[in-house]
Amino acid sequence: MNADPRNIAIADLTYELPEDRIAQHPLAQRDGAKLLIYRNGTITDRQFSDLPGELPENTLLVLNDTRVVHARVPFRRSTGALIECMVLSPESDRPMEQALLDRSPVRWWCMVGNAKRWKGEELLAEKEGHALKAERKDLENGEHLIEFSWENGGTFLDQLDVFGEVPLPPYMRRAADDNDDTCYNTVFAERPGSVAAPTASLHFTPEVMGAVAAKGIALTRVTLHVGAGTFLPVKSDTMAQHAMHSEQLRIPRSTVTQLLAQLGNGPVVPVGTTALRTIESLYWHGADLALGADLAHLEVNQWRPYAEKPEVDVKTALEAVLKWMDKNALDAVAGNTSLLIAPGYEFRVADGLITNFHQPKSTLLLLVAAMIGPQWRAVYAHALANGYRFLSYGDGSLLWKG
Secondary structure: OOOOHHEEEEHHHHOOOOOOEEEEOOOOOHHHHHEEEEEOOEEEEHHHHHHHHOOOOOOOOEEEEEEOOOEEEEEEEOOEEEEEEEEEEEEOOOOHHHHOOOOOEEEEEEEOHHHOOOOOOOOOEEEEEEEEEEEEEEEOOEEEEEEEOOOOOOOOHHHHHOOOOOOOOOOOOOOHHHHHHOOOOOOOOOEEEEEEHHHHHOOOHHHHHHHHHHOEEEEEEEEEOOOHHOOOOOOOOOOOHHOOOOOOEEHHHHHHHHHHHHHHOEEEEEOOOHHEEEEEEEEHHHHHOOOOOOOOOEEEEOHHHHHHHOOOOOHHHHHHHHHHHHOOOOOOOEEEOOOOOOOOOOOOOOOOOEOOOOOOOOOOHHHHHHHHHHHHHHHHHHHHHHHOOEEOOOOOOEEEEE
């Protein structure tokens, strides 16, 4: 496979996924999921509750503490036609958690289901004696700018809690139920803003967290608010024509410090592709700072790692981030990333990855192939042959860098 991901043909990153292998519901016990271990070309089958025993004592686990919101809001036209607004991002480039606390009216960019049936008139949703109105203000690149308004005095997040639904992925061919409110969020979810769960983290339970702590394995947190783009398949023949979606992230100072202290002392293992993309984006931010860039916030383009490979090691990059934070009196790094990790990518921070099994022809599968190389095919073939469940509510894997 060519080292420049622009030349990768997505047809080379596919496999046959039978419909009945896509998990439609979560397991009754989160940590009862299967866990595939890939290390040095060897595949081992475990259960997720065994994870602490599979990690060295000096491991640093990186968790994504985002929380999925009720981002899918159904409205009805006067004709009875269902119009669904999938809330994506605020009109202004503000932190998601802040914008969710705004009062009426608010404007958010949305994906709209059944949009061809909507003539642009004001829509109304009514529930529990309250009403939520939606009016289209703009349309750009397939996304609709919607103004939401209400009169009950609460925040926009309050309205989503009342009128919205858990935005299950399109491959779960069912409506969300009350069980998904809990099961489609992690036990450590804290910062609201995602429309999709960091699914590898769904397997964690208080018991697994306790066993991790008892072994002395360190934990640190980042936030990446997962966007709907995570579900979009690659439709272009090669990656050169594929535009990666941008997602908001936040990395507290304590995490930067922990990552710096971890260098040379043990492996860094992000839980999920979102946590991995966050810490790798942090490196590129630091590398640019070390090279003298004058930056107000983190902004990593999808092709940044492939344009040039700077002679900046991880230690220098992380130290540059801390100096930049000191200079700007920041307690966290915030910004956006559209980083694409594909075969040819050189990992700077992550030594392994805990992740679920991903869709064919997806950027998430590209990331797995970058982590373990062509052996991803053997890993996925083993999972298919041994009863593993796939995608968001499916089973997990611990993949060590090839």
